[in-house]
Amino acid sequence: MTKGLRNKMKLEQLKEILQAKVLCCGDHLDREIEMVCGSDLMSDVLAFIKADSLLLTGLTNPQVVRTAEMAEITAVCFVRGKQPHAETIKLAEARKMPLLTTGLSMFESCGRLYREGLHSCDETK
Amino acid sequence: MKPNESKPSSGADPSENSGAFAGPDSTRYTKIQELVYELKVSDAMMRNIITTTPDTSMSELREILRANRISGTPVMEGGKMVGVISIEDFIMWLGSGKADCPIKEKMTTEVDTMYANEPLVHAIGKLDKTGYGRLPVIDRQSGKLIGIITKGDIIERLLHKLEIEYHEEEIHRYRASHIFEDIIGDKVALTFQSSVKGKDFSRAGEASSGLKKTLERLGIHPQIVRRAAIASYEAEINVVIYTDGGTITASVQPDKIRIDVNDTGPGISDVDKAMQPGYSTASEWVREMGFGAGMGLVNIKKCADKMELVSTVDKGTHLRIYIDINNTQEHSKAG
Amino acid sequence: MKIVKLSRIIEQLNLDIRNAQDQVHREVKRGYTSDLLSDVLANGEEGDVWITLQIHPNIVAIAGMKGLSGIVLINGRQPQEETIARAREENIPIMVSEMTAFEFSGRLYAMLSGTKNDEGI
Numbered sequence: 045m046t047k048g049l050r051n052k053m054k055l056e057q058l059k060e061i062l063q064a065k066v067l068c069c070g071d072h073l074d075r076e077i078e079m080v081c082g083s084d085l086m087s088d089v090l091a092f093i094k095a096d097s098l099l100l101t102g103l104t105n106p107q108v109v110r111t112a113e114m115a116e117i118t119a120v121c122f123v124r125g126k127q128p129h130a131e132t133i134k135l136a137e138a139r140k141m142p143l144l145t146t147g148l149s150m151f152e153s154c155g156r157l158y159r160e161g162l163h164s165c166d167e168t169k
Numbered sequence: 170m171k172p173n174e175s176k177p178s179s180g181a182d183p184s185e186n187s188g189a190f191a192g193p194d195s196t197r198y199t200k201i202q203e204l205v206y207e208l209k210v211s212d213a214m215m216r217n218i219i220t221t222t223p224d225t226s227m228s229e230l231r232e233i234l235r236a237n238r239i240s241g242t243p244v245m246e247g248g249k250m251v252g253v254i255s256i257e258d259f260i261m262w263l264g265s266g267k268a269d270c271p272i273k274e275k276m277t278t279e280v281d282t283m284y285a286n287e288p289l290v291h292a293i294g295k296l297d298k299t300g301y302g303r304l305p306v307i308d309r310q311s312g313k314l315i316g317i318i319t320k321g322d323i324i325e326r327l328l329h330k331l332e333i334e335y336h337e338e339e340i341h342r343y344r345a346s347h348i349f350e351d352i353i354g355d356k357v358a359l360t361f362q363s364s365v366k367g368k369d370f371s372r373a374g375e376a377s378s379g380l381k382k383t384l385e386r387l388g389i390h391p392q393i394v395r396r397a398a399i400a401s402y403e404a405e406i407n408v409v410i411y412t413d414g415g416t417i418t419a420s421v422q423p424d425k426i427r428i429d430v431n432d433t434g435p436g437i438s439d440v441d442k443a444m445q446p447g448y449s450t451a452s453e454w455v456r457e458m459g460f461g462a463g464m465g466l467v468n469i470k471k472c473a474d475k476m477e478l479v480s481t482v483d484k485g486t487h488l489r490i491y492i493d494i495n496n497t498q499e500h501s502k503a504g
Numbered sequence: 505m506k507i508v509k510l511s512r513i514i515e516q517l518n519l520d521i522r523n524a525q526d527q528v529h530r531e532v533k534r535g536y537t538s539d540l541l542s543d544v545l546a547n548g549e550e551g552d553v554w555i556t557l558q559i560h561p562n563i564v565a566i567a568g569m570k571g572l573s574g575i576v577l578i579n580g581r582q583p584q585e586e587t588i589a590r591a592r593e594e595n596i597p598i599m600v601s602e603m604t605a606f607e608f609s610g611r612l613y614a615m616l617s618g619t620k621n622d623e624g625i
Contacts, residue, residue: 082605084539085557086406087464088579090399091471100606102540103459107406110374111459114381114402116395124547131371149547150537151555151609155617158610165604447559447581457542462557 051161052078055119055142058098061156064121064146068133072142075118081165082154086111092165100153104128109135109143119143123150204330210292211285213326214306214316220245221254223273227262230254230272243305243314244276250305250314252276257302283318284309289326292318359387359421365405367414367432370458376417377402380428387421392497396472397426400490403465404430410455411435412486425474428490436482444470444478505616507531510574510597513553517611519576519599523588527597530573535612537605541566548572555609559583564590564598572596578605 055073059066066073079097083089089099089111099112099120109132112120120136121144122128128143136143146153221233221242233242234256241255254276262275282305283292295304296319306316361383363376381398385391401417408415408430415432437443444466451461470476475491511528514521521528533551538544539558548554550571556563559581567575574597577583583591583598591598601608 080606082537082609083557084459084543085462085464086459087403087462087468088539088557090403090468091464101459102538102543105458106371107374107459110378110402113378114374114395114398124543150605151535151613154537154606154609155535155613158606159614164606447584449560453541456558457540459539462539 052076052096053160053162055098055144058121058157059144061160062121062144062146062148062153064144067122067128067143067145068137069140069142072119072140075142077118077162079165080154080157080162081117082150084150089117090115097165098157098162100150100157102126102150104132106131106135108132109139109141112141113139117141121146121153123148123153201327201331204327205290205293206288208289208326208330209285210283210287210289210306210318211316213289213292213322214285214318215322216316218243218314218317220314221272222246223251223276224271226269226271227259227275228269230259234259240319241303243280243317244272245314248313250280250282252278253280253303253305255302280305282307285315289323293320293323296320296323357423358427360418361421362416362418364416365408365414365432367409367412370409373406373409374402377405380417380419383419384421384426389421389426389494390497393426393492393494397428397490397492400469400472400492401428401430403469404428404488404490406460407465408432410451410461415485423494425494426492428492430488430490431485433485434483436484436486437478437480438482440478440480505534506618507533507551508615510553513612513615514599516615517601517603517608519601522583522598522600523592524574524595524597527574527595530597532573532616534616535609536572537609544570544572553612555605555612557581557605559587561587561590563587564594564596567596568594574599576601576608578603578608 053076055075055077058077059073076096077098080100081089081092081097082100084102086107095116097117099117100123101108101120102123104122104126106129108120119142123146125147126145133143219233219237219239219242221230221244223244223246234240241253243250244252244254254272258275281295281299281301283295285306285308292304303317303319305314306318307313308315361380363379365376366372377398380401381394384394384397401419405417412432412434415430418429420427442448446467447463449461449463455461469490473490474493474496477489480486510530510532513519513532514528531551532553534549535555536544536548536552537555539556541558541562544554544566548566548570552572554567554572554575555578556575557578559577561584563575564587577598577600580600580602582600588598
């Protein structure tokens with residue numbers, strides 16, 4: 045658990061760490077995550093590069109999926125046990141973007157994933 | 170004789186390949202793996218089957234194999250397959266110097282078969298394990314013999330399929346990269362326009378999502394596509410949040426993409442202030458949707474190579490964004 | 505989870521404190537990361553440090569109402585003048601971090617759960 049440790053993990057493993065439930069695209073859990081972005085502001089999400097990344101958010105409206113699509117985010121996990129709108133799931137399915145939901149808070153989710161060596165989505169430049 | 174196998178390692182799990190950083194060879198490899206799972210035995214088998222009967226003589230067999238240029242046939246009796254006779258069996262008989270005899274004395278009676286709807290990878294596995302050169306193919310419903318499959322058929326089918334896909338990709342790439350060369354004119358631009366409905370948050374982003382797909386199809390560099398899509402998306406959100414609607418017009422030129430976002434009001438009273446990070450006049454409901462944090466215009470500016478914003482209160486706002494198609498340097502991938 | 509003084513967090517996670525410097529003895533029990541005001545209003549607890557990108561004055565009102573120990577603005581976001589003015593009145597420390605929400609939350613989490621040498625001393 046040294047600082048600067050860089051790790052990757054499959055969504056499958058990430059799901060276990062966050063005790064998360066899969067909402068859609070469960071057949072894509074072999075995708076790898078290297079970076080995490082925790083945000084409820086979509087403009088903030090768009091300001092970062094998102095290769096192999098997970099978005100943690102408390103927002104559940106369809107714009108989350110659209111934003112993730114624009115920023116080329118791999119998967120989204122909703123925090124605090126939030127259930128997204130049906131429209132959100134529909135959009136994600138069409139884009140083959142796995143959606144998860146965890147009962148943990150944003151803080152706790154970040155804490156656990158940071159401990160596993162995942163790192164931040166760094167700013168573009 | 171062993172045909173030269175391209176052996177796509179039937180046992181390997183295709184998911185083991187970590188896609189993102191795989192080199193060109195491994196993506197090719199993955200493509201073959203994909204195909205052997207995707208294609209069915211019936212896609213590669215020979216349907217035109219030459220058969221023999223148990224009473225055909227070995228000397229007749231020689232003529233049948235030679236005339237049809239095949240290396241073996243199923244042996245049929247009363248519509249049922251009772252064995253397989255191959256060129257190996259023929260050579261063995263020839264080598265033994267024995268007198269002519271009916272096929273039934275030399276044929277293999279314990280025959281491994283494949284079902285037509287099994288994936289190709291099963292056939293590869295079975296051919297590999299048993300060492301047989303061919304496998305009769307049975308229709309699962311009727312139980313009837315409908316074809317025969319050899320290693321050669323499988324390789325031929327795979328190569329053919331790969332070639333088709335490669336060819337399609339080439340055409341696609343050609344279209345994209347030469348689109349402007351093929352059009353004659355002093356000034357050429359491809360223009361796409363979408364209308365954006367004001368206050369309809371559930372559909373916000375549709376226009377930009379469409380623009381992103383279009384630009385991808387045109388074969389524009391992914392970084393450029395991403396920047397254009399993000400800029401357009403932020404602008405679209407602004408139109409949805411603050412106005413009664415407007416239009417997004419993207420014009421793709423040989424060297425740049427120009428995106429015009431126009432609306433008819435209410436306009437921005439202080440453009441300089443609006444450009445400051447964090448400045449926002451958004452109402453609480455917008456903020457709770459995850460927008461209106463005063464970063465939209467800042468993000469647009471960051472994505473654009475040039476940006477012009479003209480706004481008149483009560484009249485409307487015109488935002489023009491230029492993205493240089495060849496400028497892939499400065500927004501290089503982080504991490 | 506354990507309790508850590510705000511001054512330790514400021515020092516170890518390199519925070520730039522903008523006001524209420526006399527409040528650094530406050531105790532922090534938990535982090536709460538959110539950019540949704542309604543969420544913090546509903547789920548924030550006394551002794552939380554609120555980690556957010558939001559910079560407008562309403563964040564101070566919410567922090568005061570819920571008895572939060574302080575607010576950390578991440579990604580180097582600068583508070584609006586009015587926000588600082590309100591924070592002075594309400595005695596709520598506002599701090600700025602250059603880290604992202606993920607990294608800051610991750611490191612504060614490690615401090616509070618004592619799993620990392622960030623714990624210090």
